[in-house]
Amino acid sequence: MLEIDKLTWSRSGSSFRLHIPRLAVGKGITLLAGRNGAGKSSLMHLLGTAVMPDQGKISYGGRTTDRDLASVRASIGFVPTSVSLYEEMTVQKLLHYLSELKGGLSPSQLEGHLERFRLTVYRKRKIKTLPQGIRQRIVLAQAWLGSPEYLFLDEPLNALDSLERLSFIRQLSIEGRSRTIMVSTHELNEWEAWANRLIWLDNGMIRFHGTLTAWTSNLPASVYEGSVTPAQLKALPEEQIIYIRADGHSFRVRVMAAEAPLFAFEKQLPTLEDAYFIRSRLQETARIS
Ligand SMILES: Nc1ncnc2c1ncn2[C@@H]1O[C@H](COP(=O)(O)OP(=O)(O)OP(=O)(O)O)[C@@H](O)[C@H]1O
Numbered sequence: 001m002l003e004i005d006k007l008t009w010s011r012s013g014s015s016f017r018l019h020i021p022r023l024a025v026g027k028g029i030t031l032l033a034g035r036n037g038a039g040k041s042s043l044m045h046l047l048g049t050a051v052m053p054d055q056g057k058i059s060y061g062g063r064t065t066d067r068d069l070a071s072v073r074a075s076i077g078f079v080p081t082s083v084s085l086y087e088e089m090t091v092q093k094l095l096h097y098l099s100e101l102k103g104g105l106s107p108s109q110l111e112g113h114l115e116r117f118r119l120t121v122y123r124k125r126k127i128k129t130l131p132q133g134i135r136q137r138i139v140l141a142q143a144w145l146g147s148p149e150y151l152f153l154d155e156p157l158n159a160l161d162s163l164e165r166l167s168f169i170r171q172l173s174i175e176g177r178s179r180t181i182m183v184s185t186h187e188l189n190e191w192e193a194w195a196n197r198l199i200w201l202d203n204g205m206i207r208f209h210g211t212l213t214a215w216t217s218n219l220p221a222s223v224y225e226g227s228v229t230p231a232q233l234k235a236l237p238e239e240q241i242i243y244i245r246a247d248g249h250s251f252r253v254r255v256m257a258a259e260a261p262l263f264a265f266e267k268q269l270p271t272l273e274d275a276y277f278i279r280s281r282l283q284e285t286a287r288i289s
Pocket residue numbers: 011012013014016034035036037038039040041042043
């Protein structure tokens with residue numbers, strides 16, 4: 001169990017402050033959602049022990065960084081959004097070097113690791129010659145070295161193509177059965193069938209933590225979808241529109257509303273992103289009023 005107790009952290013040179021009185025996260029995939037600047041990367045860096053809290057503590061199965069830093073770090077895999085790789089090294093050399101820092105891998109284990117992240121064909125290539133998607137696979141592969149119990153993945157699907165994204169999410173959902181995995185993302189829907197829980201971070205504070213079902217339930221507005229003419233589209237309140245898609249001479253529109261805005265609109269089951277849209281809108285309205 002990953003636990004946070006009375007954590008505060010302020011970013012020097014900015015007014016940003018993260019404040020989490022209490023959080024307990026178990027095995028499975030927990031999504032971390034929130035607008036730009038909400039503090040997702042800051043929290044990931046704290047969980048990944050790249051920075052330390054000003055106050056409070058984070059414990060990993062009862063171990064804390066003040067007493068067991070080395071063992072905590074050995075149990076963590078961390079994927080930050082931007083990472084510098086050793087450009088002149090080959091893929092194989094880099095992973096070998098990084099594995100040494102985590103206790104080492106035998107040659108056959110290293111082979112297996114390269115195979116698992118589909119890096120075998122690139123093993124002899126220098127990092128600087130590789131395209132973004134392959135570099136991201138190296139970043140993911142380094143996080144898995146040592147088979148960590150805790151994985152903190154900050155927008156891990158960046159630069160991966162759609163097939164890679166799906167296969168990675170599937171792989172994670174299997175691994176989540178025996179690990180605590182936290183994933184920050186702006187694309188909630190692609191995780192819908194695979195994640196277990198969701199944390200919504202807003203302005204450095206947790207506004208929601210619970211199951212995906214709880215996240216999409218008891219919303220203050222419903223979701224409707226229908227086709228509209230350009231004139232009808234103009235009449236719809238802009239702040240209620242979730243998306244618009246051109247559809248021949250008409251538009252397909254998805255909206256949040258207390259009741260169907262037009263006769264032809266049909267009520268929809270809210271997706272994770274619909275719920276995010278509705279909850280964020282409500283939060284903004286509360287902030288303004
Ligand atoms: N290098 C930096 N120097 C100063 N302030 C920063 C820096 N990086 C982030 N911040 C500020 O810290 C706060 C939290 O940023 P953080 O990157 O944790 O948010 P985030 O939720 O990950 O955002 P995003 O979705 O855009 O990645 C924001 O107010 C941001 O402007």
